[in-house]
Amino acid sequence: MSTEFTRRTALLTGLLAVTGAGALAGCVTNAKPDDAPPGGQPVVDVSKDRVIKQVAGLRPFRSSGFRVGSERIGTKTVIHNYGHGGCGVTLSWGTAKMALDLALRTPHRAAAVLGCGVIGLTTARLLQDHGFDVQIYAAALPPDTTSNVAAGVFGVTDVADGT
Numbered sequence: 001m002s003t004e005f006t007r008r009t010a011l012l013t014g015l016l017a018v019t020g021a022g023a024l025a026g027c028v029t030n031a032k033p034d035d036a037p038p039g040g041q042p043v044v045d046v047s048k049d050r051v052i053k054q055v056a057g058l059r060p061f062r063s064s065g066f067r068v069g070s071e072r073i074g075t076k077t078v079i080h081n082y083g084h085g086g087c088g089v090t091l092s093w094g095t096a097k098m099a100l101d102l103a104l105r106t107p108h109r110a111a112a113v114l115g116c117g118v119i120g121l122t123t124a125r126l127l128q129d130h131g132f133d134v135q136i137y138a139a140a141l142p143p144d145t146t147s148n149v150a151a152g153v154f155g156v157t158d159v160a161d162g163t
Contacts, residue, residue: 055149056149057086057146057147057148057149057150058146059084059085059086059088059146061083061085061086062083062085065083065085065157065158065160066081066082066083066084066085066087066091066095067080067081067082067083068080068081068095068098068099068102069102069162070102070105070106077102077103077106077108079099079102079103081095081096081098081099081119081123082119084119086150086151087157088117088118088119088147088150089118089147089150089151090157091119091157092118092119092121092122093122093126094159095119095123096119096122096123096125096126097126099123099126100123100126100127100130103127103130103132104130109131109132109133110132110133110134110135111124111127111132111133111134111135112134112135112136112137113127113134113135113136113137114136114137114138115136115137115138115145116136116138116140116141116142116145117145117146117147117148118145118147118150119147120136120138121136121142121147124136
């Protein structure tokens with residue numbers, strides 16, 4: 001079956017397009033008034049008398065950089081993933097993958113994750129995605145973790161081979 005584009009088809013298509021455009025003219029528009037701020041949203045009052053809480057997230061820092069490594073303690077393998085020094089949001093998925101790679105080298109498929117901040121949660125998630133039975137042990141849960149007040153700034157960091 002062939003479709004032939006004739007003058008009649010062209011006229012009919014054009015007529016439908018013009019009719020459709022005319023029908024859309026009656027639709028509601030989101031025109032913003034001349035005095036509306038950029039984005040069309042109202043300006044938020046951020047005066048000091050409206051502040052209800054101030055928070056600071058203190059992060060463990062290692063001058064040598066974060067640590068991802070493993071060690072044997074008895075029959076257990078302990079995989080360390082800490083010391084991100086305020087870059088946890090930036091580094092979380094990458095260092096979680098590094099920790100996962102170490103875990104996959106062991107015969108174990110059950111894992112205990114200490115901490116429920118961004119590093120603990122991303123590491124637990126990747127372990128689960130790879131078939132591990134994961135238990136998280138934490139003193140605090142979101143939204144009461146330091147990660148919950150993180151800036152989430154993405155920056156450059158160095159990763160060096162530890163061998």
